[in-house]
Amino acid sequence: MSELKVYTPGEVKEVLKLLHDKEKVRILAGGTDLLLELIKLKREGCVLIDLSRIEGLEYIEKKDEELEIGSLVTFTDIHDNPVINKYAPALAAASGQVGSVQIRNRATIGGNIAHASPAADSLPVLLAAGARIKVLNAAGAETVLVEEFLHNKDKYRNHLITAILIPVKGDNMIDFFGKVAYRRDVATARINMGVRTVYQPENGKIIKASIFLGALSKTGVRADLVEEYLTGKRVDELERERFFAALRETVDKSIPGRYSQPYKRRAICGLGDDFLQELQREGSYE
Amino acid sequence: MSDLKYVGKSIPFKYADQKIAGDLKYVSDLSMPGMLHLKLLTAGIPRGKVKEIDTTRAEALDGVKKVYTFKNTPRRPFNGYYWYRDQEMIKDEVLLTDYVRHVGDRVAAVAAESSETAERACELIEVEYEKQEKPILDLEEALVGGDALHEKGNPFAEREFAYGDVDGLFAKTPSELIFSDKMETPKVHHAAMENHACLAYPEPQGKLTVISPCQLIFSVRLIISTLLDLPLNRVRVIKGNMGGSFGAKQETFLEPLAAFVARDLNRPVKIFFNRRESILATRTRSKILGKVKTAVSPEGKILGRDIDVIVDAGGYTSNGDIVSAAMAKKISRLYRIEHQRYHSYSVHTTTPPGGPCRGYGSPQIHALTEVNLDRAAAALGIDRVELRLKNLLHPHEKDLLGGPDIGNARIIEALEKGREEFNWTRKKKANQKSGRSGRYRRGIGVACATHVNGYYNVYPDFSGINIRFYEDGSILLNTSIHDLGTGARTIMAQIAGEVLEVDPEQITVLEGDTDRSPYDVGCHASRGTYVIGKAVQQAAVKLRELLLEETKKLAKNLPGVKPEEKLEVVIEEGRIRIGSDHYSYQEIISRIQLENQQELNVNYSYHSQANPASYGAHFVQAEVDTFTGLVEVKDYVAVHDVGQAINPLAVKTQIDGGVQMGIGMALMEEIDFDQKGYPLNTNFHDYHLINAPAMPEIRVFLIEDKEPHGPYGAKSIGEISTVPVAAAVVNAVNDALGKFLTTLPLTPPRIIDALY
Amino acid sequence: MKINFILNDEEKTVDIQPDTRLVDLLRERFNLLSVKEGCGQGECGACTVIIDGKAVTSCLILVSQIEGSIIWTVEGLEKSGELEIFKKYFKKHGAVQCGYCTPGMVMSARALLNKNKHPDREEIRKAIAGNLCRCTGYNNIIDAITAIAEEGGFGV
Numbered sequence A: 001m002s003e004l005k006v007y008t009p010g011e012v013k014e015v016l017k018l019l020h021d022k023e024k025v026r027i028l029a030g031g032t033d034l035l036l037e038l039i040k041l042k043r044e045g046c047v048l049i050d051l052s053r054i055e056g057l058e059y060i061e062k063k064d065e066e067l068e069i070g071s072l073v074t075f076t077d078i079h080d081n082p083v084i085n086k087y088a089p090a091l092a093a094a095s096g097q098v099g100s101v102q103i104r105n106r107a108t109i110g111g112n113i114a115h116a117s118p119a120a121d122s123l124p125v126l127l128a129a130g131a132r133i134k135v136l137n138a139a140g141a142e143t144v145l146v147e148e149f150l151h152n153k154d155k156y157r158n159h160l161i162t163a164i165l166i167p168v169k170g171d172n173m174i175d176f177f178g179k180v181a182y183r184r185d186v187a188t189a190r191i192n193m194g195v196r197t198v199y200q201p202e203n204g205k206i207i208k209a210s211i212f213l214g215a216l217s218k219t220g221v222r223a224d225l226v227e228e229y230l231t232g233k234r235v236d237e238l239e240r241e242r243f244f245a246a247l248r249e250t251v252d253k254s255i256p257g258r259y260s261q262p263y264k265r266r267a268i269c270g271l272g273d274d275f276l277q278e279l280q281r282e283g284s285y286e
Numbered sequence B: 001m002s003d004l005k006y007v008g009k010s011i012p013f014k015y016a017d018q019k020i021a022g023d024l025k026y027v028s029d030l031s032m033p034g035m036l037h038l039k040l041l042t043a044g045i046p047r048g049k050v051k052e053i054d055t056t057r058a059e060a061l062d063g064v065k066k067v068y069t070f071k072n073t074p075r076r077p078f079n080g081y082y083w084y085r086d087q088e089m090i091k092d093e094v095l096l097t098d099y100v101r102h103v104g105d106r107v108a109a110v111a112a113e114s115s116e117t118a119e120r121a122c123e124l125i126e127v128e129y130e131k132q133e134k135p136i137l138d139l140e141e142a143l144v145g146g147d148a149l150h151e152k153g154n155p156f157a158e159r160e161f162a163y164g165d166v167d168g169l170f171a172k173t174p175s176e177l178i179f180s181d182k183m184e185t186p187k188v189h190h191a192a193m194e195n196h197a198c199l200a201y202p203e204p205q206g207k208l209t210v211i212s213p214c215q216l217i218f219s220v221r222l223i224i225s226t227l228l229d230l231p232l233n234r235v236r237v238i239k240g241n242m243g244g245s246f247g248a249k250q251e252t253f254l255e256p257l258a259a260f261v262a263r264d265l266n267r268p269v270k271i272f273f274n275r276r277e278s279i280l281a282t283r284t285r286s287k288i289l290g291k292v293k294t295a296v297s298p299e300g301k302i303l304g305r306d307i308d309v310i311v312d313a314g315g316y317t318s319n320g321d322i323v324s325a326a327m328a329k330k331i332s333r334l335y336r337i338e339h340q341r342y343h344s345y346s347v348h349t350t351t352p353p354g355g356p357c358r359g360y361g362s363p364q365i366h367a368l369t370e371v372n373l374d375r376a377a378a379a380l381g382i383d384r385v386e387l388r389l390k391n392l393l394h395p396h397e398k399d400l401l402g403g404p405d406i407g408n409a410r411i412i413e414a415l416e417k418g419r420e421e422f423n424w425t426r427k428k429k430a431n432q433k434s435g436r437s438g439r440y441r442r443g444i445g446v447a448c449a450t451h452v453n454g455y456y457n458v459y460p461d462f463s464g465i466n467i468r469f470y471e472d473g474s475i476l477l478n479t480s481i482h483d484l485g486t487g488a489r490t491i492m493a494q495i496a497g498e499v500l501e502v503d504p505e506q507i508t509v510l511e512g513d514t515d516r517s518p519y520d521v522g523c524h525a526s527r528g529t530y531v532i533g534k535a536v537q538q539a540a541v542k543l544r545e546l547l548l549e550e551t552k553k554l555a556k557n558l559p560g561v562k563p564e565e566k567l568e569v570v571i572e573e574g575r576i577r578i579g580s581d582h583y584s585y586q587e588i589i590s591r592i593q594l595e596n597q598q599e600l601n602v603n604y605s606y607h608s609q610a611n612p613a614s615y616g617a618h619f620v621q622a623e624v625d626t627f628t629g630l631v632e633v634k635d636y637v638a639v640h641d642v643g644q645a646i647n648p649l650a651v652k653t654q655i656d657g658g659v660q661m662g663i664g665m666a667l668m669e670e671i672d673f674d675q676k677g678y679p680l681n682t683n684f685h686d687y688h689l690i691n692a693p694a695m696p697e698i699r700v701f702l703i704e705d706k707e708p709h710g711p712y713g714a715k716s717i718g719e720i721s722t723v724p725v726a727a728a729v730v731n732a733v734n735d736a737l738g739k740f741l742t743t744l745p746l747t748p749p750r751i752i753d754a755l756y
Numbered sequence C: 001m002k003i004n005f006i007l008n009d010e011e012k013t014v015d016i017q018p019d020t021r022l023v024d025l026l027r028e029r030f031n032l033l034s035v036k037e038g039c040g041q042g043e044c045g046a047c048t049v050i051i052d053g054k055a056v057t058s059c060l061i062l063v064s065q066i067e068g069s070i071i072w073t074v075e076g077l078e079k080s081g082e083l084e085i086f087k088k089y090f091k092k093h094g095a096v097q098c099g100y101c102t103p104g105m106v107m108s109a110r111a112l113l114n115k116n117k118h119p120d121r122e123e124i125r126k127a128i129a130g131n132l133c134r135c136t137g138y139n140n141i142i143d144a145i146t147a148i149a150e151e152g153g154f155g156v
């Protein structure tokens, strides 16, 4: 009584054709998000494009100042990968906190971005690092910022994500990922945060900070107030309370009046606190 | 103690190999030729009268055998709690309802050739409700709101238990010595890993057999026979292998439906729930809203206590009244309190029914009273362990409410042992030094608790045992035990083996089968080890006597023995000595069969002689992250007064498992509803259990001082192990925060809310 | 759809609806009843099997995705003799009560030992974080896995 049509193309161009030709099509990568809706997909008579036979989308490469990660790389592989741990440690950390071992063994980074659940753990770090993705459709290839992709999901609906491009973390940068959930392991983020800061090695002054919060909206929230506060300061000049206030205000602005607001505006300070400690540890400005 | 050979030993559980290898078939694994799958359509709204059900589209689906609703199923109301004839109770549940009382209520069922077809067909059933009525969710409102789900109205039951002069005491006690709390405990999902399942099939001669992973085969039989108008001998209920229960599978509500359909269609029928159904359409731990007022002298003597409880029975009565009485009966069995009153109302709400759940009200009532004691200790400046020690009962002290003798109650030793092992005093000092500042705050908590050992004096509490020797000296122990995964069969084998000096490996223990095994009340109320275990011990003693007696007859015929000569016949180390000659069981029993033409077979019925109290004292160190509200349990000591551990490893794992459930109740487990009555967490993604990283190491200590009527002095552990947990954890969190939080579970948002 | 894979060291080809879940294929077609379903949503781990060396929840995998994969269930470990050591220490440490979670636990533990021959208790906790057990409170399971790792002997 199957009403789900499943295609198993072996070539990317077949995928693109299916995406172009079929209605109600969904891409099946790892499946850990999509298959939660299996019954609904069947009921609606959806068409699945199973990517399991596509080769060549499971690579991790460093290219000059960018890491390129194939879209079908799993979170386990990202978490364990030494290159990623070196050049995008926050992504490695976030990947280690996605679901359980079993989920991480299946879930792919491409799937995580495409599905773009508001609480997805990879998104804040990708956003903070200014990551881009390569997408393809029948009309051709395009490289787009993750941020832009999330804001224009409709436009990219019938595209295939093939790779993620992440600017590498330089020696004068500090990356951070933090997550708060109601259970320490295997739980959905109530709030998460990805940070990339650039500082001047000579004096430890932060010259650029990019901070994104997740689980607040569908697209990730840029914590511009916090960025502003950090920029131009040395770590030892930071005032905890003012830093926290900026974090809180960011939360307040993004979910005013929401049931979860009182909790999240406090919990974010926990991540802020962790981040400050990280700054102190790593910020080798002395 | 040391002369015990099998009792007191950590013997691996029977069938463990099969479980590890996946060879053991659970009821959910069973299938039969021609078997149909029965899928329930459960209500998607909290409340409303069914106006019309259109099943035509479902019926038209290929592979659908029949669709059932209230129109074509028995209308006779029942209560899944019914286990002996003429038991008085409110019966307000039917197989399939025409009036929905909670999301998940049973509205229709489809029997189909495959489970997928049945599921699909359920989606095609169109239910129209007259209107969606107002939910009942708030317990205090339910009490006075005049809105009711059933004829009896709301509240549907009221209870009062009292002794001494409570009003007089409170009238004369200055208000600064009266300590009050209001506590809410959550509606908890049992979360047995195997979802609910059962299998029913027709047999020749109009007989119906049901295999169920249940706790009371004879109750399942009784309810089916009553609902389907069948004599008891036409219904056979077999306890199937079960993937956990914790009380969830104690009451009967699915089996009669499967049985009815199997009979109606003359085909085997299986029900296997999914997680959502197990959460919404079975039973839950009853939520309570409790108030307590305790009068304590400046020196720390508890003078009197007044408790008011509202029990949330959910959409159907189930045990919503009984659980209240069970809670009441704990209040006088832990501390010496001269004046006490317990009053309760039970109300129906538009939520899944409450029911039995590990501890049967005890974790709830202890959460209320043990958290409250901490408030008194803080106000009076008395150490919390000291305060408890001043009031705990001594062995055999009277239960002032009139309950059975508490027996060899060793809670004082348990608490003292725990204090020492936990390093209470040192940890307390360390906390005082660090003060309540900084992001992470540590606190320590303690709670004492008591629970039962069966039903003595309240309900019939007896157990039939059949035990026999095979001719090679191995043994068949035929009981109606229901092994819920706790190792009950192994425990029974250890007891029988000890008596008969036979290796438990050589003893087959059968579980319940209403056609083949002797009657037993069921595995609940912590009566397994204490009552059934005792029955096994006594039956084994009888078998031992029989063996000796028959051997003596045999001895007369031994070559060279003169008829008048009396040879000494004794059992020594699993062998029989006749005079100075030793024989194996095998040699003797074979000859008894051949020469005496006698089977070594004992039928024995034992009824419980007492209902002593089991005790536990738990100590917790918790660390609270004041930014995120997350709590980590850092250290955990559990001390239990068990009389005698039959299998220490089994006791330890019971305690660890009990602690896991209790921490969940304290910190994260709650079936939650929105204001309209829709459940918010109906899967393990949203309903969190304690998983491995969240579970602390548990340091377990046992006080083993024998209980007179227990088998080898043993008493219960399975339920009591979870009773003090929530209270102890909450006390530790409260200590860390300097607060008295009383709305459970203490979820991160609740903790943050209390702090800011 | 025809699908080829290696199941417990045997080559298999099945002709099956591609939207069938792996858990159903294993249970219904191959009668591998060690693979349990406790939630159907990847949250309990009862359906854990090993695919290409890694623990995965078979309730969240469609059979179309397993072409060419190497799949192990507890039945396979039993056949290969590897299960013996799990039996020995799971029993010894009281890691099995009702047993419903056990095969899934064994598979998660086995996959962990593929990757990490000497896991500490914390690492074991993380490795089985996606395997819920309501009976044991996990500590005994962690004891058992620790003992298995100590005895060792697993090739990668």
Ligand code: FES
Pocket: C036, C037, C038, C039, C040, C041, C042, C043, C044, C045, C046, C047, C048, C057, C058, C059, C060
């Ligand atoms: S059944 Fe697959 S994880 Fe629960």
Ligand code: FES
Pocket: B193, B243, B244, B485, C095, C096, C097, C098, C099, C100, C101, C102, C132, C133, C134, C135, C136
């Ligand atoms: S042993 Fe029962 S769920 Fe783990």
